[in-house]
Amino acid sequence: MQNEPKDGVDRRDFMKSAIALVGASSALVAQAGTAYAQNANAPAAGAGTAHGTVYTGDVINGKKVISALDVNDLPPGTKQMLYFQGVQMPTGQHWYVSVIVVRGAKPGKRVALISGVHGDEMSPVHMIQTVVSQLDPAQMSGTVLAVLDVSRPALEAMERRWPNSSLGIGLIDINREWPGNENGSSAPSRHAGLIFNRLLRPNTDYALDCHTSTTGMDITSFNLARMELPEARAMAELFPIKQIFDNPAYPTLLANALINVGIPAITPEMGPPRVLDLQMIPSFVEGTMNVLKRYGVIAGPMGRTGKDVGIFVGNSAHTVMSSHGGFVELLVKPNDTVSPGQKVAIQRNTFGEVVAEYTAGTAGQVTGLRTDATAEPGIPLVMILYQSAGRENPEDYSE
CATH class of the missing domain: 3.40.630.10 (Zn peptidases)
Structure with a gap:
C-alpha cells in the first residue's frame, strides 16, 4: 500500500508528473x-x-x-x-x-x-x-x-x-x-x-x-x-x-x-x-x-x-505520486522540512479504509502539494525540493 521511498528523482515519476500537471504539447514535434x-x-x-x-x-x-x-x-x-x-x-x-x-x-x-x-x-x-x-x-x-x-x-x-x-x-x-x-x-x-x-x-x-x-x-x-x-x-x-x-x-x-x-x-x-x-x-x-x-x-x-x-536553495525535486485512487489526507505543509521515510500523506477509499500511505523519498523542503481532495493513480501528491550532488535533467522537472 505504500510508495517505495526513492533516492533522488525517478524519471518515470517525473514524466507522469509532467503529464498530470501540464500535459504534453502535441504541436511541439511538428x-x-x-x-x-x-x-x-x-x-x-x-x-x-x-x-x-x-x-x-x-x-x-x-x-x-x-x-x-x-x-x-x-x-x-x-x-x-x-x-x-x-x-x-x-x-x-x-x-x-x-x-x-x-x-x-x-x-x-x-x-x-x-x-x-x-x-x-x-x-x-x-x-x-x-x-x-x-x-x-x-x-x-x-x-x-x-x-x-x-x-x-x-x-x-x-x-x-x-x-x-x-x-x-x-x-x-x-x-x-x-x-x-x-x-x-x-x-x-x-x-x-x-x-x-x-x-x-x-x-x-x-x-x-x-x-x-x-x-x-x-x-x-x-x-x-x-x-x-x-x-x-x-x-x-x-x-x-x-x-x-x-x-x-x-x-x-x-x-x-x-x-x-x-x-x-x-x-x-x-x-x-x-x-x-x-x-x-x-x-x-x-x-x-x-x-x-x-x-x-x-x-x-x-x-x-x-x-x-533564510531562503532555501535546491537543485532537484522529488515527487511523491499516488499509487491508488481515493481521498487524500496530507500530513505536511508548504515549506515543511522532511526526512527520508517520513510519512507525508495517506489515502482512503469511500469506506474510510486506508488504501495507501506515502513517504518522502529524500530529505528536503516541501515545495508543492495537491489541493484536490481525491486523486487517481499516478497523480503528484507532494513535491520536495532538495539539493543533490548533480542537478537532474531539465526534462524531469514539471514546471
Whole structure:
C-alpha cells in the first residue's frame, strides 16, 4: 500500500508528473517543420531587432493597437497602455495582449514583467499591476515593459493551456513553445513567435516571467532560476521568499528562450492558481522593486531580500505520486522540512479504509502539494525540493 521511498528523482515519476500537471504539447514535434505563413510579411523566427512601432489603426476601449513595438518611439516620462495584436482566432479576428509601457524620463535598462503565459495564474497579474501602479515615469531611468495576459484564450477560460482548434479542440501549453515560430504549425506557436520577435526580444534587457502552480496543486513561493548565470542568480536572490529552485527545467520555457538570446531571465512562482494570494504577492512586489533598483530603473534603498528570510536553495525535486485512487489526507505543509521515510500523506477509499500511505523519498523542503481532495493513480501528491550532488535533467522537472 505504500510508495517505495526513492533516492533522488525517478524519471518515470517525473514524466507522469509532467503529464498530470501540464500535459504534453502535441504541436511541439511538428513545430520544427514548416507551415504556411500567417502573412507574407512575417519576419523570420528569431528576428529580434526592433524596426519601429507599428500601429494597426485600431483602437479598443480607448487603447491603441500595435503589431510591433519599439519603446524608443514612445515619449520619455510617460506611461502607455496598448494592445498587442497576436495570432488570429478561428473566426479571423485577433487575440490581443494587454501591454503597459512605463518609459522613464532618462535612458536606462529595460525590464520586462510578464504574466498570463498560463491562463489559471492570477497572482502574477495582480503583482505586476501593483508594481506598475507604484512607478513614476518622471522619476525613472529606462523602461518597464509589462505584458499581462500572454495566453488570452486560456485566461478567458481560466485554463492553464491554450485551447487550440487544429485537430478538434486540443490544449497546448504555450510554455513549451518558446521562442515560438511565426510560421509554425499551431496558433500558440505562432502567437509565441509574434510576442517574442515583435514585443519582448527587441525591448528587453532583463525579464521576470511570473507564474503560479497549476490547477489542483499548491506551491510555496520560489524562483525557478539558473543560478550558474550571474545575473539570474542576482535577480533570484533579491526576493524575500522561501525557496529557489536552481534548475533550467524545460528548454522551451520563456525564460530559457530569453536567456538563449542573451537576455537574463528568471521564473518567479507565486503560490496557488486561480486566486489572488494577497499574503504572498507583496513579497514578489518587493523583490521586483529590488530588481528595478539593481538595474537603476528606480532609485531608493533595497527592500528585504532572500538573505533576510533564510531562503532555501535546491537543485532537484522529488515527487511523491499516488499509487491508488481515493481521498487524500496530507500530513505536511508548504515549506515543511522532511526526512527520508517520513510519512507525508495517506489515502482512503469511500469506506474510510486506508488504501495507501506515502513517504518522502529524500530529505528536503516541501515545495508543492495537491489541493484536490481525491486523486487517481499516478497523480503528484507532494513535491520536495532538495539539493543533490548533480542537478537532474531539465526534462524531469514539471514546471
